[in-house]
Amino acid sequence: MKYRLVAFIVSLLFFASCSAPRNLAYFDNLREETVVTEKIANEAEAKIQPGDLLSINVTSLSPESNILFNKGALPTASNANVNGVTYVQETEGYLVDKSGFVVLPILGKVKLENFTREEAETQLTASLQKYLKEPVVNVRFRNFKVTVIGEVNRPSTFQVADGNVNILEALGMAGDMTAFGKRENVLVIRETKDERSMVRLNLNDKNILKSPFFNLQQNDIVYVEPDKAKEVQASANPRNISIIVGAMSVLTIILSRLL
Missing domain, CATH: 3.30.1950.10 (wza like domain)
Structure with a gap:
């Protein structure tokens, strides 16, 4: 019976500490030993729009x-x-x-x-x-700007003097993503005259370089979505955290005595 209880407590501690692995690398599917040369197909230069x-x-x-x-x-x-x-x-x-x-x-x-x-x-x-x-x-x-919000270190609206900026440069201006930012699910919102486009980009995938949304246009909004761990952290009740910590302490004491 004692060993079953020990196994049960160890299982609880194990599952409490485990979480799904996160891929924090950009272009993770680009092999290190490979030199990739591709023709740039997506247009980089911004075009003049009403309101500029x-x-x-x-x-x-x-x-x-x-x-x-x-x-x-x-x-x-x-x-x-x-x-x-x-x-x-x-x-x-x-x-x-x-x-x-x-x-x-x-x-x-x-x-x-x-x-x-x-x-x-x-x-x-x-x-x-x-x-x-x-x-x-x-x-x-004179008013070319992009906005980067969400799980980045310095969310803000940034002026771009030459009207030429891609999503990586915009994230760099915002201090890059935090560890909680979902690199596989970055939302870009774009408005042109009478139309709004929204697309989710996977920055783990090198094919993002071919996307027409890789190069940003004036007034684009880049939103970095938080992962589940950040959602749990943000929604956790401090009282519940105290109860969980207390319970884990009690379980630790019981485990140490049994051993």
């Missing part, structure tokens, strides 16, 4: 025109009037409206939606050649 705030810098051999463009003024109901369009001078940046247009001096409304920065620069340069001598256009995002 752009910095458009124009340089040419016409200094007066350069100043006009590089104010980067936003349209408003009152202020200086240039070619029929009013601007407020103290606010920098060109806002992309709901239809995908920006309003520029001389050119007026220009459609830039779904253009990459390089495509927008080429388009604007070609249009300005009619009015400026040897124009050079530089386009940058």
